[in-house]
Amino acid sequence: MDLAALRDYLGAKPGAMEDLPFGPEVLVLKVAGKMFALVAWQELPLMISLKAEPQQALLWRELYPAVSAGYHLNKQHWNTVTLDGSLSDELLRTMIDESWQRVGLENITAGKIFYFTG
Numbered sequence: 001m002d003l004a005a006l007r008d009y010l011g012a013k014p015g016a017m018e019d020l021p022f023g024p025e026v027l028v029l030k031v032a033g034k035m036f037a038l039v040a041w042q043e044l045p046l047m048i049s050l051k052a053e054p055q056q057a058l059l060w061r062e063l064y065p066a067v068s069a070g071y072h073l074n075k076q077h078w079n080t081v082t083l084d085g086s087l088s089d090e091l092l093r094t095m096i097d098e099s100w101q102r103v104g105l106e107n108i109t110a111g112k113i114f115y116f117t118g
Contacts, residue, residue: 001083001089002046003039005089009093015104016029016030016100017029017030022038025041025042026040026041027039027041030103032103035051035103036099036102038073045084046082046083047071048080048092049073050078050095050099051077051098051099051102052078052079052095052099054076057069057076057077057078064086064087065086066082066083067079068080
């Protein structure tokens, strides 16, 4: 998945907002102020850190060499995925969906995500 497709998919998640709190090198996607994805968008290959249920995070690390413990993040809950072409886009979307669900659904049920129409 290239950067444009990645940003489109991440940005389409309900409540998703882009931010650069750590400087221009890391694009952060948040829901209600909580991070669900960090993209090292200037790296080649691209790298993305995503939240996961701890057992699932470990399983993905065991199964896929492109998945490692979260870089500068809580290694129990975060994985960093190198987008080197070894993972299918479908699997990457599954990982993104889980990360968003771990942050987004919690905030939706707490009423912290609002939708504006206008």
